[in-house]
Amino acid sequence: MNRICLCLPTNRACAATLTAIHAEAAYAAEHFGADVQLLVLDSSDAHTRAEHARVMAGLRRVAGVTVHHLDESEQRTFLRRTIEYARLSDPDRLLHLMLPPAVSYGACTNRAFLLAAALGCASLHRRDSDSAYQLHAGQPVFPVHHELPHLGRPALEATATVTRTDLAPELLHRPVSLAGASFIGELSVDIGEIRRLDEGVHHDVVSLWAPGDWPEDRKRDLVEESFTGAGTAPFTADRATLTVVDPMRVDMCNVAFDRAVYERIPLPPATDTIGSDYFLLHLVHGAGLPGILHNRHIENFHTPERRTDTGFPAYQRRFVKFLLSMLYFHHVYDRMAAEGAGLLDERHQVRAEAVTAFLRESTALDRAENIWRLDRVDTAYRKLGGRYATFADQLAVDRGRLLNKAQSDIEDCAHLVEAWPALVGAAAALGLGDGRP
Template identity: 50%
Template sequence: MKRQICLVVPTNRECTATLAEVMAEAEYAKRHHDVDVRLLVLDSSDDLTAHAKVLAGARDALHLDESQQRDFLRQVVGHAEVSEPGRLLDLLLPRKPSYGACTNRAFLIAAALGCESVHRRDSDLYFQTYAGEKIFPIHIELSALGRPARDVVTTENILDDSRRDMPVAMVGASFVGDMSVDVEDIRDADGYYDLVSLWAAPGSTEAEKRALVEDSFTGSAPFEGDHSVLSVVDPMRVDMHNISFHGLHEKVPLPPATDTIGSDYFLIHVADRAGLPGVLHNRHIVNFHTAERKSDAGFLAYQMRFAKFILSMYYFHYIYDRMTTDDPKDISAIVRESTWQPRAGNEAQAHLMEQAYRRLGGRFTRVADRIREQRDTLLFEARRDIEDYADLIDAWEGLVAAARETPLPHA
């Protein structure tokens, strides 16, 4: 029987061109690997009809709007017999945008479809072309994901011998093109370092902060031939729109934080801190910024998501520093402990962040004003998001088991 895999695109924007690219990747996987590909599109956009027309040409595509996703999740939550089912449903499908929650939905739907791995792409990408051919990441992902590390062939192998009997849990790469966080317009501004360095870990030296700022959100070199490394993958080298998981996504969910960029990167850190085998390759996708993000409303919304990301790192640095396993119970306990920190440290971050935005001037002054106006709310939400995450981790095993037994009426 062929392996079942899930290739997923979450979207809240028009992305017909990207969908055509990912459809081609799915067909490539079927031709070159012994797999059945379920192409899953989780659609929260106003362009359902246009997307449906494109996807009509795809075999085994599953295109779900939010109401269809909610119907499925309501059944899963009911079958899991969790406490506070209404709250849990809100964490899986919140009213506000959530990068982590949309990917968690993909994980649960993949379980319902019987897929053993999830391969995520985003709606603002296309694939590189080299020697007249598209460079699809799924080629490397399927050659390694889920296999014992000792059997995986890569260009380099720097994995410790003690880990070579473990399965490869993650395969990923990065991007070329626009920066993954939309701060390119201010990269040469005086306040750029002041702002971006705020996500550095507590206790970082000045040299470490400058190295982090230089490396942050910048992507990698264009493709010039395959190169892959079997190792415990450095989280700074991979991006969530070019990532795949085997097994790990069924053990630990992603943070369901709303209006926060970076909330979907947690599993990359779990794989790193738990020492799980992974493959880092160079089939990077091409990232681009949509026009909506440059509008006044889109700009402000995005910068506030970046602000919440910085405030969330107060908790995530605590977690990453103490996490040594992929055991959900251990991780849940550490996540809860992180919320016991005095809020004063994050209050200081909020103040520095407001100052940094204000020094940038221009339209960034509006961001500084909004941070000042909503300071207490932002600090409260950053902590509440982490508390919500601990509860979701505790419920995740039951949710995945329930999803496996829940039919997808729209499949």
């Protein structure tokens, strides 16, 4: 029986999402015979966690579905045991990278990767708490429908069942390494207000995530496409393409990876940085590993916290850190794409040492481009006025720290990549350590 990990990291109240993802787990078990380890990594406050526990305790029992609801204390215990067993140097640094005190989109998924290894899962399927499933003919449209059949299998086997194959013949013997789709609804990055206030400023700010040497027409196309997902058209019928998946066509709320990917390379553990969890999409694409791109898009929505007096500057900081991170990530993505099949060993698995080398190489880049980015953000936000200008004032104070952190985030990522094989091996050897398989 195929054991999979269906994972939901959350730091907010999401009772409806918990009920919905349990229904997807049941669908996977009942329609595909999967052994589903439903993993909820809960970083919310005590009251919210208690409500989540109550909701999950009330869910119907389903054969083939095992629920794991872990708060941060339980996650920390698991990590400490795993790091200790791995006998790695500087264990406190590793624990900090795996469970930092600040928001980290990569770190929460990395914890899921290790727990999936501990549970003996063949794949990990990630969802988000600020999203929901579409309905078609009154039934939820579950992405796992396309994720389960082919992950880890030779791509050639998928050609008979997908709608379309857009894969070079020489890649058909490689394993299907990811399956994913995007979202419909609100922008994935909550900057719609900027566009409503001033489309010119919106263009200036969003274009900053492009490489600095791109021509204006290419930046304009990027701005038009950025953070829009699959638009707003609802699901009507299944379509699935076997291809080397374009990272711009997949969202991390709607993705599944084969274990051969995430057990080799973790996500960057950067804190307060949106987009840092998309690294593996670029890795799979650069290496030429096949994937399934389908159209069971998830509905995205924004929680109001991001627009409160405390949530607004925190979210804008994450956005600015994303812009600064791209100096380094664009370099690494370009190097991975140029390396192509050279990223893979004879078993078509990623060579971690190549990725580490590209990461470390990027940390020597000139920061001038990031200084320019901060200057452009400052000008743009002051033009918007109000709380954007207030944020620009704080940004001016934090410039040096942000520039340093953008670089040290990459150094941390390289350190974690080097430690990752030992951590995965330790997690697999120990299991959860609480009597559960």
